[in-house]
Amino acid sequence: MTKRFKNIFIGILISCASLAALPMAQAADDDAVAQAIKARQAGFRLYSFYAGQLFAMAKGEQEYNADLAATLANNLVAVTELNNGMMWLPESDNTARKGKTRAQPEIWAADSNIGDKAQTLKDAALGLSLVAGDGLDALRGEIGAVGEACDSCHEDYRAEDF
Amino acid sequence: MGQDNDSSAGMSRFEPQKVWDPAIRIWHWMLVFSVVSGWLLGEFRSFSTMQWHIYAGYTTGILILFRIVWGFIGPPPVRFRALAVTPSTLKKYAGKMLRREPSGAAGHNPVGAVSVILMLVLLSVQVLTGLFSEDDALFFDGPLASMVSGSTRTTLTAYHQLSSKAVLIVVLLHISAILFYLLWKRENLVKAMITGWKIVRK
Ligand code: HEM
Ligand code: HEM
Numbered sequence: 605m606t607k608r609f610k611n612i613f614i615g616i617l618i619s620c621a622s623l624a625a626l627p628m629a630q631a632a633d634d635d636a637v638a639q640a641i642k643a644r645q646a647g648f649r650l651y652s653f654y655a656g657q658l659f660a661m662a663k664g665e666q667e668y669n670a671d672l673a674a675t676l677a678n679n680l681v682a683v684t685e686l687n688n689g690m691m692w693l694p695e696s697d698n699t700a701r702k703g704k705t706r707a708q709p710e711i712w713a714a715d716s717n718i719g720d721k722a723q724t725l726k727d728a729a730l731g732l733s734l735v736a737g738d739g740l741d742a743l744r745g746e747i748g749a750v751g752e753a754c755d756s757c758h759e760d761y762r763a764e765d766f
Numbered sequence: 767m768g769q770d771n772d773s774s775a776g777m778s779r780f781e782p783q784k785v786w787d788p789a790i791r792i793w794h795w796m797l798v799f800s801v802v803s804g805w806l807l808g809e810f811r812s813f814s815t816m817q818w819h820i821y822a823g824y825t826t827g828i829l830i831l832f833r834i835v836w837g838f839i840g841p842p843p844v845r846f847r848a849l850a851v852t853p854s855t856l857k858k859y860a861g862k863m864l865r866r867e868p869s870g871a872a873g874h875n876p877v878g879a880v881s882v883i884l885m886l887v888l889l890s891v892q893v894l895t896g897l898f899s900e901d902d903a904l905f906f907d908g909p910l911a912s913m914v915s916g917s918t919r920t921t922l923t924a925y926h927q928l929s930s931k932a933v934l935i936v937v938l939l940h941i942s943a944i945l946f947y948l949l950w951k952r953e954n955l956v957k958a959m960i961t962g963w964k965i966v967r968k
Contacts, residue, residue, distance in 0.1 A: 652902065659905035748813035754903035755811070764924035766917075 637696045641705045644691040654680040655750060662747045674737030681733045684726045698763050706763040718761055725753040780870050785964040787841045794959055800825040816906045827893040843873030849883055851876040868953035870967030888933055895926035
């Protein structure tokens with residue numbers, strides 16, 4: 605009996621110790637850099653959500669709806685125009701934070717032209733928003749430039765895998 | 767013909783033979799077209815042409831399937847049995863490979879057989895990974911992409927890209943080997959792949 609109580613006591617002690625250690629492990633995973641990475645990824649999720657439905661309409665996989673198309677394109681413009689520079693902290697690339705981000709160190713290099721690539725996307729999104737509600741053909745005419753702006757930045761600055 | 771009176775000298779040791787059947791010849795040049803166009807449409811992709819990349823990929827996949835069937839039921843020179851080389855036959859042939867004379871194989875020579883298998887395996891990998899790939903910039907997905915998780919999709923897309931580099935290298939090697947046979951060994955394999963007739967050692 606006493607031996608059994610001793611075992612239970614030790615068990616509880618170990619459980620408490622590991623529960624106490626858990627928040628510490630989480631803290632290392634949720635510092636300023638980790639938060640910035642999550643925030644900018646959330647931004648890309650928004651791009652993808654708005655653009656994805658416009659692409660689906662352009663390809664005939666989703667029914668074209670002029671009001672929805674205009675709203676999606678306007679939202680895309682709004683999120684591409686946010687100044688999110690503060691999310692690109694030093695030491696937040698895919699060598700410093702392996703497995704968490706695909707952002708390559710070249711983004712931070714002196715000869716980086718990621719700013720130009722971001723501007724290309726802004727221009728393409730704006731161009732799309734001017735016509736997205738004017739019918740499917742108008743949408744199709746402008747949407748390619750948006751996807752190609754995403755693609756060109758991924759090609760240079762996003763790793764293929766985590 | 768047939769009489770062996772000067773068998774020690776020059777081309778008389780060789781005779782033309784019909785080696786490649788029409789199906790494998792048509793297959794080969796269709797494969798050249800589908801692989802070259804698929805590769806270019808993938809590497810230099812745009813929203814308006816990406817669907818054609820996927821069609822080129824399906825075409826390549828169907829051609830690979832045909833080649834697998836033909837490897838079992840086709841004529842002897844294209845059977846997989848004829849492609850099965852052992853390290854010793856490979857070593858024996860590799861020793862003679864630099865000689866300035868046609869190999870005269872009645873099908874693939876051992877080094878050629880290895881490269882054929884390599885190309886077929888690599889192109890299968892290319893097609894299979896493509897089926898699960900996703901293009902999240904131009905919003906095109908392979909037909910099976912939604913069957914796997916997002917992270918698997920990302921990984922298979924990365925492999926699709928990696929193996930496209932390997933395909934490029936192997937095709938360039940393939941073409942270099944053909945040029946080597948033409949210019950160094952004076953053996954025109956390209957003509958054989960067009961007409962079916964090949965210079966074969968008696
Ligand atoms: C059914 C077959 C195929 C499908 C569904 C498919 C699908 C795809 C997709 C969705 C992408 C875009 C990936 C990205 O955005 O990074 C891609 C890229 C690519 N594919 Fe395919 N593919 C197929 C077969 C092939 C074949 C047979 C080849 C070449 C022999 C090929 C060569 C390429 C190349 C070179 C790229 C560009 C990689 C890069 O530089 O980003 N694909 N393919
Ligand atoms: C213009 C470029 C090319 C030329 C001139 C060419 C020529 C040839 C020749 C002459 C052979 C027969 C080799 C022998 O006798 O041992 C051959 C076989 C083969 N080539 Fe090509 N080729 C070309 C491009 C390609 C490409 C792009 C591919 C696909 C990636 C390819 C795939 C193959 C395969 C798989 C075989 C084996 C055929 C069999 O199973 O019997 N070739 N090629």
